[in-house]
Amino acid sequence: MNAAFIFPGQGSQSLGMGKDFYENSKGAKELLGNASDFCKIDFKNLLFTQNEDLNKSEFTQPAILLNSLMAYTALLEKKPDLKAKFALGHSLGEFSALAISGAFDFLESILLVNKRGLFMQEDCAKVEAGMMVILGLDDGKVEELCKKARDKNKQIFAANYNCDGQIVAAGLRADLTSFESEFKLAGAKRAMLLNMSVASHCPLLENASAKLCVELEKVLKTNFNPVISNANAKAYTSKEEALLLLKAQLISPVLYKQSIKAYEEEVDFFVEFGASVLKGLNKKITAKETYSLTNLNDIDEFLKVL
Template sequence: MNYTFIFPGQGSQSLGMGKDFYENSKSAKELLDHASDFLKINFKHLLFEENDDLNKSQFTQPAILLTSLMAYNTLNELEPNLKAKISLGHSLGEFSALAISGGLDFLEALKLVHQRGLFMQEDCAKIEAGMMVVLGLDDESIEKLCEKARVENKQIFAANYNCEGQIVIAGLKADLLSYENEFKNAGAKRAMLLNMSVASHCPLLENASLKLYKELEKVLKPNFQTIISNVNAKPYSSKEEALNLLKAQLVFPVLYKQSIKTIENETSYFIEFGSKILQGLNKKITTKPTYSLTNLNEIETFLKEIKS
Protein backbone atom coordinates (compact mmCIF):
# COMPACT_ATOMS: atom_id res chain seq x y z
CA MET A 1 0.00 0.00 0.00
CA ASN A 2 1.21 3.51 -0.82
CA TYR A 3 -0.10 6.22 1.48
CA THR A 4 -0.04 9.95 0.88
CA PHE A 5 -0.39 12.11 3.99
CA ILE A 6 -2.25 15.39 3.44
CA PHE A 7 -2.64 18.36 5.77
CA PRO A 8 -5.28 21.13 5.87
CA GLY A 9 -4.71 24.86 5.83
CA GLN A 10 -6.29 28.01 7.21
CA GLY A 11 -10.07 27.89 7.21
CA SER A 12 -10.21 24.39 8.71
CA GLN A 13 -10.11 25.67 12.30
CA SER A 14 -12.96 24.98 14.71
CA LEU A 15 -13.41 25.24 18.45
CA GLY A 16 -12.59 21.94 20.15
CA MET A 17 -10.37 20.56 17.41
CA GLY A 18 -7.72 18.22 18.77
CA LYS A 19 -9.42 17.77 22.15
CA ASP A 20 -10.06 14.06 21.65
CA PHE A 21 -6.39 13.50 20.83
CA TYR A 22 -5.31 15.54 23.85
CA GLU A 23 -7.50 13.47 26.15
CA ASN A 24 -6.68 10.04 24.69
CA SER A 25 -3.09 10.14 23.45
CA LYS A 26 -0.05 10.61 25.66
CA SER A 27 2.12 11.86 22.79
CA ALA A 28 -0.56 14.32 21.62
CA LYS A 29 -0.99 15.70 25.15
CA GLU A 30 2.77 16.09 25.58
CA LEU A 31 3.06 17.89 22.25
CA LEU A 32 0.35 20.42 23.13
CA ASP A 33 1.85 21.03 26.58
CA HIS A 34 5.34 21.47 25.15
CA ALA A 35 4.02 23.77 22.41
CA SER A 36 2.29 25.95 25.00
CA ASP A 37 5.54 26.31 26.96
CA PHE A 38 7.67 26.87 23.84
CA LEU A 39 5.48 29.52 22.20
CA LYS A 40 4.02 30.99 25.40
CA ILE A 41 0.54 30.41 23.94
CA ASN A 42 -2.13 28.68 26.02
CA PHE A 43 -3.17 26.13 23.40
CA LYS A 44 -5.69 24.45 25.70
CA HIS A 45 -7.52 27.76 25.94
CA LEU A 46 -7.03 28.56 22.23
CA LEU A 47 -8.31 25.20 20.99
CA PHE A 48 -10.84 24.13 23.60
CA GLU A 49 -12.41 27.29 25.09
CA GLU A 50 -14.37 30.17 23.57
CA ASN A 51 -11.97 32.95 22.57
CA ASP A 52 -11.40 35.71 20.01
CA ASP A 53 -7.96 34.53 18.87
CA LEU A 54 -8.64 31.29 17.00
CA ASN A 55 -9.54 33.18 13.80
CA LYS A 56 -6.52 35.52 13.93
CA SER A 57 -3.87 34.30 11.49
CA GLN A 58 -0.97 34.34 13.95
CA PHE A 59 -2.93 31.97 16.22
CA THR A 60 -4.98 30.11 13.60
CA GLN A 61 -1.92 28.80 11.82
CA PRO A 62 -0.11 27.18 14.79
CA ALA A 63 -3.47 25.90 16.10
CA ILE A 64 -4.19 24.04 12.86
CA LEU A 65 -0.65 22.75 12.51
CA LEU A 66 -0.65 21.57 16.13
CA THR A 67 -3.95 19.73 15.65
CA SER A 68 -2.56 17.99 12.55
CA LEU A 69 0.59 16.96 14.41
CA MET A 70 -1.44 15.69 17.37
CA ALA A 71 -3.44 13.52 14.96
CA TYR A 72 -0.21 12.30 13.36
CA ASN A 73 1.35 11.50 16.76
CA THR A 74 -1.75 9.58 17.81
CA LEU A 75 -1.66 7.46 14.65
CA ASN A 76 2.08 6.93 15.08
CA GLU A 77 1.53 5.83 18.68
CA LEU A 78 -0.88 3.11 17.55
CA GLU A 79 0.83 2.11 14.30
CA PRO A 80 4.47 3.33 14.19
CA ASN A 81 5.26 1.44 10.98
CA LEU A 82 2.64 3.21 8.88
CA LYS A 83 4.60 5.71 6.79
CA ALA A 84 3.81 7.88 3.81
CA LYS A 85 5.66 7.62 0.52
CA ILE A 86 4.97 11.30 -0.05
CA SER A 87 3.21 14.18 1.75
CA LEU A 88 1.59 17.47 0.87
CA GLY A 89 -0.49 20.20 2.42
CA HIS A 90 -2.92 22.91 1.43
CA SER A 91 -1.18 26.26 1.99
CA LEU A 92 -0.31 26.26 5.71
CA GLY A 93 -0.61 22.46 5.56
CA GLU A 94 2.62 22.29 3.55
CA PHE A 95 4.44 23.20 6.78
CA SER A 96 2.70 20.33 8.60
CA ALA A 97 3.86 18.03 5.79
CA LEU A 98 7.42 19.33 6.21
CA ALA A 99 7.32 18.68 9.95
CA ILE A 100 6.30 15.03 9.66
CA SER A 101 8.74 14.49 6.78
CA GLY A 102 11.82 15.61 8.73
CA GLY A 103 12.11 19.08 7.22
CA LEU A 104 11.28 20.91 10.46
CA ASP A 105 11.28 20.10 14.16
CA PHE A 106 7.69 20.05 15.42
CA LEU A 107 8.12 22.96 17.83
CA GLU A 108 10.11 25.01 15.33
CA ALA A 109 7.36 24.42 12.76
CA LEU A 110 4.79 25.82 15.21
CA LYS A 111 6.94 28.87 15.89
CA LEU A 112 7.52 29.38 12.16
CA VAL A 113 3.83 29.38 11.22
CA HIS A 114 3.05 31.67 14.18
CA GLN A 115 5.53 34.12 12.63
CA ARG A 116 4.12 33.47 9.16
CA GLY A 117 0.66 34.44 10.42
CA LEU A 118 2.02 37.61 11.99
CA PHE A 119 3.85 38.59 8.80
CA MET A 120 0.69 38.04 6.75
CA GLN A 121 -1.44 40.02 9.18
CA GLU A 122 1.09 42.88 9.17
CA ASP A 123 1.08 43.07 5.35
CA CYS A 124 -2.71 43.17 5.23
CA ALA A 125 -3.49 45.26 8.32
CA LYS A 126 -3.72 48.60 6.54
CA ILE A 127 -5.16 47.59 3.18
CA GLU A 128 -8.52 45.89 3.96
CA ALA A 129 -7.54 42.64 2.27
CA GLY A 130 -9.80 39.65 1.81
CA MET A 131 -10.59 36.41 -0.02
CA MET A 132 -13.62 35.22 -1.96
CA VAL A 133 -14.70 31.74 -3.05
CA VAL A 134 -16.06 31.41 -6.59
CA LEU A 135 -18.14 28.31 -7.38
CA GLY A 136 -19.21 26.88 -10.71
CA LEU A 137 -16.77 28.62 -13.06
CA ASP A 138 -13.86 27.03 -14.92
CA ASP A 139 -10.28 28.10 -14.23
CA GLU A 140 -9.81 29.97 -17.50
CA SER A 141 -12.91 32.12 -17.04
CA ILE A 142 -11.85 33.13 -13.53
CA GLU A 143 -8.28 33.86 -14.62
CA LYS A 144 -9.54 36.08 -17.48
CA LEU A 145 -11.79 38.03 -15.11
CA CYS A 146 -8.91 38.50 -12.66
CA GLU A 147 -6.75 39.81 -15.53
CA LYS A 148 -9.55 42.14 -16.62
CA ALA A 149 -9.84 43.46 -13.06
CA ARG A 150 -6.11 44.16 -12.85
CA VAL A 151 -6.25 46.08 -16.16
CA GLU A 152 -8.82 48.24 -14.34
CA ASN A 153 -6.27 48.73 -11.52
CA LYS A 154 -8.10 46.40 -9.17
CA GLN A 155 -6.13 44.00 -6.99
CA ILE A 156 -7.73 40.58 -7.64
CA PHE A 157 -5.80 37.31 -8.06
CA ALA A 158 -6.56 33.58 -8.32
CA ALA A 159 -5.25 32.17 -5.02
CA ASN A 160 -6.41 28.56 -4.39
CA TYR A 161 -7.22 25.99 -7.06
CA ASN A 162 -9.19 23.72 -4.74
CA CYS A 163 -11.11 21.45 -7.14
CA GLU A 164 -13.03 21.68 -10.41
CA GLY A 165 -15.49 24.54 -10.12
CA GLN A 166 -14.03 25.95 -6.91
CA ILE A 167 -11.37 28.63 -6.85
CA VAL A 168 -10.61 31.08 -4.07
CA ILE A 169 -9.50 34.54 -5.17
CA ALA A 170 -7.60 37.09 -3.10
CA GLY A 171 -7.08 40.84 -3.12
CA LEU A 172 -8.46 44.07 -1.75
CA LYS A 173 -11.86 43.50 -0.15
CA ALA A 174 -13.50 46.44 -1.94
CA ASP A 175 -12.18 45.21 -5.30
CA LEU A 176 -13.42 41.68 -4.65
CA LEU A 177 -16.89 42.96 -3.76
CA SER A 178 -16.96 45.16 -6.85
CA TYR A 179 -16.42 42.07 -9.01
CA GLU A 180 -18.95 39.81 -7.29
CA ASN A 181 -21.54 40.39 -10.04
CA GLU A 182 -18.89 40.05 -12.76
CA PHE A 183 -18.26 36.47 -11.65
CA LYS A 184 -21.98 35.73 -11.35
CA ASN A 185 -22.72 37.23 -14.76
CA ALA A 186 -20.02 34.98 -16.22
CA GLY A 187 -21.87 31.94 -14.89
CA ALA A 188 -20.62 31.46 -11.32
CA LYS A 189 -23.16 29.75 -9.08
CA ARG A 190 -21.79 31.69 -6.15
CA ALA A 191 -19.20 34.36 -5.35
CA MET A 192 -18.95 34.77 -1.60
CA LEU A 193 -16.56 36.81 0.53
CA LEU A 194 -14.84 34.66 3.17
CA ASN A 195 -14.33 35.59 6.81
CA MET A 196 -10.63 36.36 6.37
CA SER A 197 -8.61 39.51 6.93
CA VAL A 198 -5.60 38.46 4.82
CA ALA A 199 -5.11 38.01 1.08
CA SER A 200 -3.12 34.79 0.89
CA HIS A 201 -1.14 33.59 -2.12
CA CYS A 202 -1.00 36.81 -4.07
CA PRO A 203 1.50 39.67 -4.62
CA LEU A 204 0.04 41.66 -1.70
CA LEU A 205 2.15 39.42 0.59
CA GLU A 206 5.52 40.21 -1.00
CA ASN A 207 6.96 41.69 2.20
CA ALA A 208 5.70 38.74 4.26
CA SER A 209 7.39 36.29 1.89
CA LEU A 210 10.75 38.07 2.26
CA LYS A 211 10.48 37.97 6.07
CA LEU A 212 9.47 34.32 5.99
CA TYR A 213 12.49 33.42 3.85
CA LYS A 214 14.84 34.71 6.56
CA GLU A 215 13.12 32.61 9.22
CA LEU A 216 13.11 29.52 6.99
CA GLU A 217 16.87 29.75 6.54
CA LYS A 218 17.31 29.33 10.31
CA VAL A 219 15.18 26.22 10.85
CA LEU A 220 14.87 24.09 7.69
CA LYS A 221 16.75 20.77 7.67
CA PRO A 222 19.12 20.04 4.75
CA ASN A 223 17.11 17.07 3.43
CA PHE A 224 13.80 15.37 4.12
CA GLN A 225 11.20 12.99 2.68
CA THR A 226 9.52 14.11 -0.52
CA ILE A 227 6.91 16.89 -0.39
CA ILE A 228 4.69 18.09 -3.23
CA SER A 229 4.94 21.87 -3.61
CA ASN A 230 1.86 24.10 -3.64
CA VAL A 231 3.63 26.39 -6.10
CA ASN A 232 4.29 24.00 -9.00
CA ALA A 233 2.70 20.66 -7.96
CA LYS A 234 6.15 19.03 -8.23
CA PRO A 235 8.20 17.08 -5.66
CA TYR A 236 11.05 18.52 -3.61
CA SER A 237 13.19 17.20 -0.76
CA SER A 238 15.97 19.68 0.06
CA LYS A 239 16.41 22.92 1.99
CA GLU A 240 17.65 24.72 -1.12
CA GLU A 241 14.43 23.91 -3.00
CA ALA A 242 12.21 24.52 0.03
CA LEU A 243 13.57 28.02 0.66
CA ASN A 244 12.54 29.28 -2.76
CA LEU A 245 9.28 27.33 -2.99
CA LEU A 246 8.00 28.31 0.47
CA LYS A 247 8.96 31.93 -0.09
CA ALA A 248 7.06 31.85 -3.41
CA GLN A 249 4.12 30.03 -1.81
CA LEU A 250 2.86 33.22 -0.15
CA VAL A 251 2.62 35.13 -3.43
CA PHE A 252 1.70 32.37 -5.90
CA PRO A 253 -1.57 30.40 -6.01
CA VAL A 254 -2.00 27.04 -4.27
CA LEU A 255 -2.19 24.29 -6.91
CA TYR A 256 -4.02 21.82 -4.68
CA LYS A 257 -6.11 19.94 -7.25
CA GLN A 258 -3.10 19.77 -9.56
CA SER A 259 -0.99 18.31 -6.74
CA ILE A 260 -3.52 15.55 -6.05
CA LYS A 261 -3.68 14.73 -9.75
CA THR A 262 0.13 14.58 -9.91
CA ILE A 263 0.35 11.72 -7.40
CA GLU A 264 -3.01 9.93 -7.50
CA ASN A 265 -1.66 7.09 -9.67
CA GLU A 266 1.08 6.39 -7.11
CA THR A 267 -1.32 6.49 -4.16
CA SER A 268 -3.55 3.80 -2.63
CA TYR A 269 -5.05 6.07 0.06
CA PHE A 270 -4.88 9.72 1.03
CA ILE A 271 -4.86 10.30 4.78
CA GLU A 272 -5.88 13.72 6.12
CA PHE A 273 -4.83 14.73 9.63
CA GLY A 274 -7.02 16.84 11.92
CA SER A 275 -9.73 17.96 9.48
CA LYS A 276 -12.25 16.78 6.89
CA ILE A 277 -11.82 19.75 4.53
CA LEU A 278 -9.43 18.05 2.11
CA GLN A 279 -11.44 14.83 2.12
CA GLY A 280 -14.34 16.86 0.74
CA LEU A 281 -12.17 18.42 -1.97
CA ASN A 282 -10.58 15.08 -2.88
CA LYS A 283 -13.99 13.53 -3.61
CA LYS A 284 -14.28 16.06 -6.44
CA ILE A 285 -10.71 15.51 -7.71
CA THR A 286 -9.85 11.81 -7.50
CA THR A 287 -11.42 8.38 -7.22
CA LYS A 288 -8.78 7.32 -4.69
CA PRO A 289 -10.22 7.15 -1.14
CA THR A 290 -9.34 9.75 1.50
CA TYR A 291 -9.49 8.96 5.21
CA SER A 292 -9.88 11.89 7.61
CA LEU A 293 -8.48 11.40 11.09
CA THR A 294 -10.05 13.91 13.50
CA ASN A 295 -10.39 11.73 16.61
CA LEU A 296 -9.16 8.48 18.13
CA ASN A 297 -12.17 6.47 16.96
CA GLU A 298 -11.54 7.47 13.32
CA ILE A 299 -7.92 6.37 13.62
CA GLU A 300 -8.89 3.00 15.11
CA THR A 301 -11.54 2.47 12.41
CA PHE A 302 -9.04 3.37 9.68
CA LEU A 303 -6.44 0.92 11.04
CA LYS A 304 -9.01 -1.89 11.18
CA GLU A 305 -10.07 -1.24 7.60
CA ILE A 306 -6.59 -1.27 6.11
CA LYS A 307 -5.72 -4.46 8.00
CA SER A 308 -8.88 -6.33 7.05
Protein backbone atom coordinates in the same frame (compact mmCIF):
# COMPACT_ATOMS: atom_id res chain seq x y z
CA MET B 1 -0.08 -0.18 0.32
CA ASN B 2 1.15 3.32 -0.48
CA ALA B 3 -0.30 6.27 1.39
CA ALA B 4 -0.09 10.03 0.95
CA PHE B 5 -0.44 12.14 4.09
CA ILE B 6 -2.33 15.40 3.52
CA PHE B 7 -2.84 18.42 5.77
CA PRO B 8 -5.53 21.13 5.86
CA GLY B 9 -4.95 24.88 5.86
CA GLN B 10 -6.42 28.03 7.32
CA GLY B 11 -10.21 27.90 7.48
CA SER B 12 -10.27 24.35 8.88
CA GLN B 13 -10.07 25.54 12.49
CA SER B 14 -12.88 24.87 14.95
CA LEU B 15 -13.25 25.26 18.69
CA GLY B 16 -12.49 21.97 20.43
CA MET B 17 -10.38 20.50 17.64
CA GLY B 18 -7.80 18.08 18.95
CA LYS B 19 -9.46 17.63 22.34
CA ASP B 20 -9.93 13.87 21.95
CA PHE B 21 -6.26 13.49 21.02
CA TYR B 22 -5.21 15.67 23.97
CA GLU B 23 -7.30 13.69 26.46
CA ASN B 24 -6.51 10.19 25.18
CA SER B 25 -3.06 10.25 23.57
CA LYS B 26 -0.02 10.67 25.79
CA GLY B 27 2.12 11.91 22.91
CA ALA B 28 -0.49 14.44 21.74
CA LYS B 29 -0.91 15.81 25.26
CA GLU B 30 2.86 16.19 25.67
CA LEU B 31 3.12 17.90 22.29
CA LEU B 32 0.48 20.48 23.20
CA GLY B 33 2.18 21.21 26.51
CA ASN B 34 5.61 21.51 24.95
CA ALA B 35 4.26 23.72 22.16
CA SER B 36 2.63 26.04 24.71
CA ASP B 37 5.94 26.44 26.53
CA PHE B 38 8.01 26.82 23.36
CA CYS B 39 5.72 29.32 21.60
CA LYS B 40 4.49 31.13 24.72
CA ILE B 41 0.91 30.46 23.62
CA ASP B 42 -1.68 28.78 25.87
CA PHE B 43 -2.81 26.21 23.30
CA LYS B 44 -5.13 24.42 25.71
CA ASN B 45 -7.09 27.64 26.13
CA LEU B 46 -6.81 28.54 22.44
CA LEU B 47 -8.15 25.20 21.23
CA PHE B 48 -10.67 24.25 23.89
CA THR B 49 -12.08 27.47 25.42
CA GLN B 50 -14.27 30.06 23.70
CA ASN B 51 -12.02 32.91 22.53
CA GLU B 52 -11.52 35.44 19.75
CA ASP B 53 -7.90 34.52 19.00
CA LEU B 54 -8.58 31.25 17.18
CA ASN B 55 -9.62 33.17 14.05
CA LYS B 56 -6.62 35.53 14.07
CA SER B 57 -4.00 34.32 11.59
CA GLU B 58 -1.08 34.48 14.03
CA PHE B 59 -2.94 32.02 16.28
CA THR B 60 -5.06 30.16 13.71
CA GLN B 61 -2.03 28.87 11.84
CA PRO B 62 -0.10 27.35 14.77
CA ALA B 63 -3.37 25.96 16.18
CA ILE B 64 -4.19 24.11 12.95
CA LEU B 65 -0.64 22.82 12.53
CA LEU B 66 -0.55 21.65 16.16
CA ASN B 67 -3.89 19.87 15.73
CA SER B 68 -2.59 18.09 12.63
CA LEU B 69 0.58 17.04 14.43
CA MET B 70 -1.44 15.78 17.41
CA ALA B 71 -3.49 13.62 15.03
CA TYR B 72 -0.30 12.36 13.40
CA THR B 73 1.27 11.61 16.79
CA ALA B 74 -1.82 9.73 17.95
CA LEU B 75 -1.80 7.62 14.78
CA LEU B 76 1.88 6.71 15.13
CA GLU B 77 1.30 5.63 18.74
CA LYS B 78 -1.01 2.95 17.39
CA LYS B 79 0.79 2.24 14.09
CA PRO B 80 4.44 3.36 14.39
CA ASP B 81 5.53 1.66 11.16
CA LEU B 82 3.05 3.52 8.93
CA LYS B 83 4.92 5.63 6.37
CA ALA B 84 3.83 7.97 3.61
CA LYS B 85 5.15 7.84 0.07
CA PHE B 86 4.90 11.62 0.14
CA ALA B 87 3.10 14.41 2.01
CA LEU B 88 1.31 17.52 0.85
CA GLY B 89 -0.81 20.24 2.36
CA HIS B 90 -3.18 22.98 1.35
CA SER B 91 -1.53 26.38 1.91
CA LEU B 92 -0.60 26.39 5.63
CA GLY B 93 -0.88 22.60 5.45
CA GLU B 94 2.33 22.46 3.42
CA PHE B 95 4.18 23.37 6.65
CA SER B 96 2.48 20.48 8.46
CA ALA B 97 3.56 18.21 5.61
CA LEU B 98 7.13 19.49 5.92
CA ALA B 99 7.14 18.92 9.68
CA ILE B 100 6.14 15.25 9.47
CA SER B 101 8.59 14.77 6.59
CA GLY B 102 11.56 15.85 8.71
CA ALA B 103 12.09 19.36 7.31
CA PHE B 104 11.50 21.04 10.69
CA ASP B 105 11.35 20.03 14.32
CA PHE B 106 7.70 19.93 15.37
CA LEU B 107 8.03 22.78 17.88
CA GLU B 108 10.03 24.93 15.47
CA SER B 109 7.34 24.44 12.81
CA ILE B 110 4.58 25.63 15.17
CA LEU B 111 6.51 28.77 16.11
CA LEU B 112 7.37 29.35 12.45
CA VAL B 113 3.73 29.46 11.33
CA ASN B 114 2.87 31.67 14.31
CA LYS B 115 5.32 34.17 12.76
CA ARG B 116 3.99 33.45 9.25
CA GLY B 117 0.47 34.35 10.35
CA LEU B 118 1.70 37.52 12.04
CA PHE B 119 3.65 38.60 8.94
CA MET B 120 0.55 38.02 6.80
CA GLN B 121 -1.65 40.01 9.16
CA GLU B 122 0.81 42.89 9.20
CA ASP B 123 0.88 43.08 5.40
CA CYS B 124 -2.87 42.81 4.97
CA ALA B 125 -3.91 45.13 7.81
CA LYS B 126 -2.56 48.06 5.78
CA VAL B 127 -4.75 47.37 2.74
CA GLU B 128 -8.10 45.82 3.84
CA ALA B 129 -7.44 42.48 2.17
CA GLY B 130 -9.80 39.57 1.66
CA MET B 131 -10.61 36.34 -0.18
CA MET B 132 -13.63 35.19 -2.20
CA VAL B 133 -14.73 31.70 -3.16
CA ILE B 134 -16.03 31.34 -6.71
CA LEU B 135 -18.13 28.29 -7.61
CA GLY B 136 -19.18 26.98 -11.00
CA LEU B 137 -16.63 28.58 -13.34
CA ASP B 138 -13.73 26.83 -15.03
CA ASP B 139 -10.15 27.87 -14.28
CA GLY B 140 -9.63 29.76 -17.53
CA LYS B 141 -12.73 31.93 -17.08
CA VAL B 142 -11.75 32.90 -13.51
CA GLU B 143 -8.22 33.73 -14.63
CA GLU B 144 -9.62 35.81 -17.50
CA LEU B 145 -11.89 37.76 -15.13
CA CYS B 146 -9.07 38.35 -12.63
CA LYS B 147 -6.94 39.76 -15.44
CA LYS B 148 -9.85 41.93 -16.56
CA ALA B 149 -10.09 43.27 -13.00
CA ARG B 150 -6.36 44.02 -12.84
CA ASP B 151 -6.60 45.81 -16.21
CA LYS B 152 -9.08 48.10 -14.41
CA ASN B 153 -6.50 48.65 -11.63
CA LYS B 154 -8.23 46.28 -9.22
CA GLN B 155 -6.15 43.91 -7.11
CA ILE B 156 -7.75 40.48 -7.68
CA PHE B 157 -5.82 37.23 -8.19
CA ALA B 158 -6.67 33.52 -8.52
CA ALA B 159 -5.27 32.12 -5.26
CA ASN B 160 -6.47 28.56 -4.55
CA TYR B 161 -7.26 25.91 -7.16
CA ASN B 162 -9.30 23.65 -4.88
CA CYS B 163 -11.15 21.41 -7.34
CA ASP B 164 -12.93 21.71 -10.68
CA GLY B 165 -15.46 24.52 -10.38
CA GLN B 166 -14.05 25.92 -7.13
CA ILE B 167 -11.39 28.62 -7.06
CA VAL B 168 -10.66 31.13 -4.31
CA ALA B 169 -9.59 34.62 -5.37
CA ALA B 170 -7.52 36.95 -3.19
CA GLY B 171 -6.97 40.68 -3.20
CA LEU B 172 -8.37 43.92 -1.84
CA ARG B 173 -11.70 43.37 -0.12
CA ALA B 174 -13.34 46.37 -1.80
CA ASP B 175 -12.15 45.22 -5.23
CA LEU B 176 -13.44 41.69 -4.67
CA THR B 177 -16.81 43.03 -3.55
CA SER B 178 -17.05 45.35 -6.55
CA PHE B 179 -16.31 42.46 -8.93
CA GLU B 180 -18.74 39.95 -7.41
CA SER B 181 -21.38 40.75 -10.04
CA GLU B 182 -18.85 40.18 -12.86
CA PHE B 183 -18.22 36.62 -11.67
CA LYS B 184 -21.96 35.97 -11.43
CA LEU B 185 -22.66 37.45 -14.86
CA ALA B 186 -20.05 35.06 -16.26
CA GLY B 187 -22.03 32.14 -14.86
CA ALA B 188 -20.67 31.62 -11.34
CA LYS B 189 -23.15 29.79 -9.14
CA ARG B 190 -21.71 31.65 -6.21
CA ALA B 191 -19.15 34.38 -5.49
CA MET B 192 -18.89 34.89 -1.76
CA LEU B 193 -16.46 36.78 0.47
CA LEU B 194 -14.84 34.54 3.07
CA ASN B 195 -14.42 35.45 6.71
CA MET B 196 -10.71 36.17 6.31
CA SER B 197 -8.71 39.35 6.82
CA VAL B 198 -5.69 38.20 4.80
CA ALA B 199 -5.18 37.78 1.05
CA SER B 200 -3.12 34.60 0.85
CA HIS B 201 -1.15 33.47 -2.20
CA CYS B 202 -1.02 36.74 -4.12
CA PRO B 203 1.47 39.60 -4.61
CA LEU B 204 0.01 41.56 -1.67
CA LEU B 205 2.14 39.32 0.57
CA GLU B 206 5.57 40.03 -0.92
CA ASN B 207 6.85 41.65 2.29
CA ALA B 208 5.56 38.73 4.39
CA SER B 209 7.22 36.29 2.00
CA ALA B 210 10.60 38.02 2.36
CA LYS B 211 10.35 38.03 6.17
CA LEU B 212 9.31 34.38 6.23
CA CYS B 213 12.41 33.43 4.22
CA VAL B 214 14.64 34.83 6.95
CA GLU B 215 12.92 32.57 9.49
CA LEU B 216 12.97 29.54 7.17
CA GLU B 217 16.73 29.80 6.76
CA LYS B 218 17.12 29.31 10.53
CA VAL B 219 15.00 26.17 10.94
CA LEU B 220 14.95 24.12 7.70
CA LYS B 221 16.86 20.84 7.72
CA THR B 222 19.20 20.04 4.81
CA ASN B 223 17.16 17.10 3.47
CA PHE B 224 13.78 15.53 4.18
CA ASN B 225 11.21 13.10 2.78
CA PRO B 226 9.24 14.15 -0.35
CA VAL B 227 6.73 16.98 -0.04
CA ILE B 228 4.59 18.25 -2.93
CA SER B 229 4.89 21.99 -3.46
CA ASN B 230 1.79 24.18 -3.60
CA ALA B 231 3.67 26.52 -5.93
CA ASN B 232 4.53 24.09 -8.75
CA ALA B 233 2.80 20.76 -7.89
CA LYS B 234 6.15 18.94 -7.86
CA ALA B 235 8.00 17.00 -5.16
CA TYR B 236 10.99 18.49 -3.34
CA THR B 237 13.33 17.14 -0.68
CA SER B 238 16.00 19.75 0.13
CA LYS B 239 16.46 23.02 2.02
CA GLU B 240 17.69 24.71 -1.14
CA GLU B 241 14.48 23.87 -2.99
CA ALA B 242 12.31 24.67 0.02
CA LEU B 243 13.67 28.19 0.39
CA LEU B 244 12.73 28.98 -3.20
CA LEU B 245 9.36 27.21 -3.20
CA LEU B 246 8.15 28.46 0.18
CA LYS B 247 9.10 32.02 -0.71
CA ALA B 248 6.98 31.62 -3.84
CA GLN B 249 4.19 29.87 -1.93
CA LEU B 250 2.86 32.97 -0.17
CA ILE B 251 2.60 34.98 -3.39
CA SER B 252 1.62 32.20 -5.84
CA PRO B 253 -1.63 30.24 -6.27
CA VAL B 254 -2.10 26.99 -4.34
CA LEU B 255 -2.11 24.22 -6.95
CA TYR B 256 -3.94 21.71 -4.76
CA LYS B 257 -6.13 20.17 -7.45
CA GLN B 258 -3.16 19.91 -9.80
CA SER B 259 -1.03 18.24 -7.09
CA ILE B 260 -3.60 15.53 -6.36
CA LYS B 261 -4.07 14.80 -10.07
CA ALA B 262 -0.32 14.68 -10.69
CA TYR B 263 0.40 12.11 -7.96
CA GLU B 264 -2.82 10.14 -7.39
CA GLU B 265 -1.54 7.14 -9.37
CA GLU B 266 1.43 6.75 -7.03
CA VAL B 267 -0.70 5.99 -3.96
CA ASP B 268 -3.58 3.74 -2.92
CA PHE B 269 -5.24 6.26 -0.59
CA PHE B 270 -4.88 9.62 1.15
CA VAL B 271 -4.90 10.29 4.90
CA GLU B 272 -5.95 13.74 6.15
CA PHE B 273 -4.87 14.77 9.64
CA GLY B 274 -6.98 16.91 11.96
CA ALA B 275 -9.90 17.85 9.67
CA SER B 276 -12.03 16.58 6.80
CA VAL B 277 -11.87 19.60 4.48
CA LEU B 278 -9.48 17.99 2.01
CA LYS B 279 -11.46 14.76 2.02
CA GLY B 280 -14.36 16.79 0.65
CA LEU B 281 -12.21 18.32 -2.08
CA ASN B 282 -10.61 14.99 -2.96
CA LYS B 283 -14.03 13.45 -3.62
CA LYS B 284 -14.32 15.92 -6.49
CA ILE B 285 -10.76 15.37 -7.77
CA THR B 286 -9.84 11.69 -7.47
CA ALA B 287 -11.42 8.24 -7.22
CA LYS B 288 -8.87 7.29 -4.55
CA GLU B 289 -10.19 7.06 -0.98
CA THR B 290 -9.36 9.74 1.59
CA TYR B 291 -9.49 8.93 5.30
CA SER B 292 -9.82 11.92 7.64
CA LEU B 293 -8.52 11.55 11.19
CA THR B 294 -10.20 14.02 13.55
CA ASN B 295 -10.40 11.83 16.68
CA LEU B 296 -9.24 8.47 18.01
CA ASN B 297 -12.30 6.65 16.69
CA ASP B 298 -11.38 7.82 13.17
CA ILE B 299 -7.90 6.38 13.71
CA ASP B 300 -9.27 3.04 14.94
CA GLU B 301 -11.63 2.77 11.95
CA PHE B 302 -8.83 3.68 9.55
CA LEU B 303 -6.50 1.04 11.02
CA LYS B 304 -9.15 -1.65 10.43
CA VAL B 305 -8.87 -0.92 6.71
CA LEU B 306 -5.12 -1.46 6.54
